[in-house]
Amino acid sequence: MTKQILLGQTLGFCGNPLVEDWQDAVVFDSAGAVLIDGDRIVQTGPAAMLRAAHPDANVTDYGDALISAGFVDAHMHYPQTAMIASWGKQLIDWLNTYTFPEEARFADPAYAADIAGRTLDLALDHGTTTLTSFCTIHPASVDAFFGAAGARNMAVVAGKTCMDRNAPENLRDTPQSAYDDSKALLEKWHGKGRANYAITPRFSPTSTPDQLTALGALWAEHPDCLMQTHLSEQLPEIDWVRGLFPDARDYLDTYEAFGLLGEKGLYGHAIHLEPREIDRLRDVGAAVVHCPTSNTFIGSGLFDLMGLAKAGLSIGLATDTGGGSSFSMLRTMAAAYEIGQLRGTALHPAQLMWLATEGSAKALHMQGQIGHLGAGAMADITVIDLASTPAISQRSARASDIWDALFPTIMMGDDRAIRDVYVAGKRRA
Known part of the structure; x- marks a missing residue:
């Protein structure tokens, strides 16, 4: 199967931020990548590292967009x-x-x-x-x-x-x-x-x-x-x-x-x-x-x-x-x-x-399979535009960090904020 690499800001989790400090539960990379092989995520990590390790993969660069689990x-x-x-x-x-x-x-x-x-x-x-x-x-x-x-x-x-x-x-x-x-x-x-x-x-x-x-x-x-x-x-x-x-x-x-x-x-x-x-x-x-x-x-x-x-x-x-x-x-x-x-x-x-x-x-007892941006999960992925409307864009432009940039999209975003969706590794047309 053809490998894919998605580039962007990546957001995943290694713990539950409701019961532990959210800083300890987050896996965020401002220059991250997701490696997909077939229908599953193989690896997430720094973009430079994954591109160097997999030069044969097809690459899609989402710039400053946020790549999340679906x-x-x-x-x-x-x-x-x-x-x-x-x-x-x-x-x-x-x-x-x-x-x-x-x-x-x-x-x-x-x-x-x-x-x-x-x-x-x-x-x-x-x-x-x-x-x-x-x-x-x-x-x-x-x-x-x-x-x-x-x-x-x-x-x-x-x-x-x-x-x-x-x-x-x-x-x-x-x-x-x-x-x-x-x-x-x-x-x-x-x-x-x-x-x-x-x-x-x-x-x-x-x-x-x-x-x-x-x-x-x-x-x-x-x-x-x-x-x-x-x-x-x-x-x-x-x-x-x-x-x-x-x-x-x-x-x-x-x-x-x-x-x-x-x-x-x-x-x-x-x-x-x-x-x-x-x-x-x-x-x-x-x-x-x-x-x-x-x-x-x-x-x-x-x-x-x-x-x-x-x-x-x-x-x-x-x-x-x-x-x-x-x-x-x-x-x-x-x-x-x-x-x-x-x-x-x-x-x-x-x-x-x-x-x-x-x-x-x-x-749903499906942890690690869905809702997860990590190795072994199905490649169900949502790519989020953090400047999808003029109102959101002007606010996110003033952001001091990723959370300040993401929060306006959470509060004001809609389907226009969804730049791309992948289901089992296949980009939705």
Whole structure:
């Protein structure tokens, strides 16, 4: 295979800047290079050294652009792409008014395929090379997403969303069909190419105890799979859960009691956690996923990023499209910064970039494979223009260091800041 060398400013990580000094976790080179052989990164290091060692490699010089691992979106809903930025509702009303009617359209495989391709292309436009998505109850929606991702050679995580109550009749399955459909889809897709299956109860209010039991049993049979759901997003939702599960100790217990708490669990939002819930999530090694644009757009609350990081939880970052109001992980980082400010912590650009790459990859148990600019990782790479608009350019021109140059792009950047994207070593046309 032909070797490639990408030249530019390179940014990677050797540690977790949320729990150690960010200076000790960062690997930055202002005159760096990434050596790619086929679909994987072979080495990163000084440009002069790699060029001298590999004179036969094809070279692409990005100048002062920043070369990063591709962004990893740890929680989103591809069926909500077409209804993103729908006005004026909080969670339950928003689901009933916008989400459920749109998801019903995914009974049509052609519609599902169209939206799946659209979602993945929008993600790539914004430098995101891995998505973790809920599908709908329709098996065809899962086939559409994995099929579209396979055509683009993208690493993705997805699963059939399961609901057997508190949803429109045309969006309800049963405990048995949820188990059977999920098992068949898992066996069809999991580990095929770059596809990863996640068992997917939407959240406990839309699943009966029988369905949660069935999905817990399926996860026990396939512990190598992820399990994704929602947890403690809004206070009215938590009250609803208390009424539906009067014997549960807390919201997390509505999953734990049915075998849906484990190391490979992904729990979206997790804003209003009880101390016991934090302890249990840490003890089992589960991950929570911060969805900042969604949390502000739907009025859910302020995620305690640094508090949960200090408590030892694994944390990913996500757009939560379409409750989230942007497809951009740059905008998502900006929103995480703003929420951090409201909670009294100014997140450093290194911490934000880590969340969008290494942090989300770790939450997905794919660390070292995606979200990583280092040897052995798949060559999923995003090249970021640090002067993509006049407003950003005039600010970054005054920068004293890389962080001062990067931060305006995090706060004001969009798809125009994405100069190039590589998926498995292949530059996106």
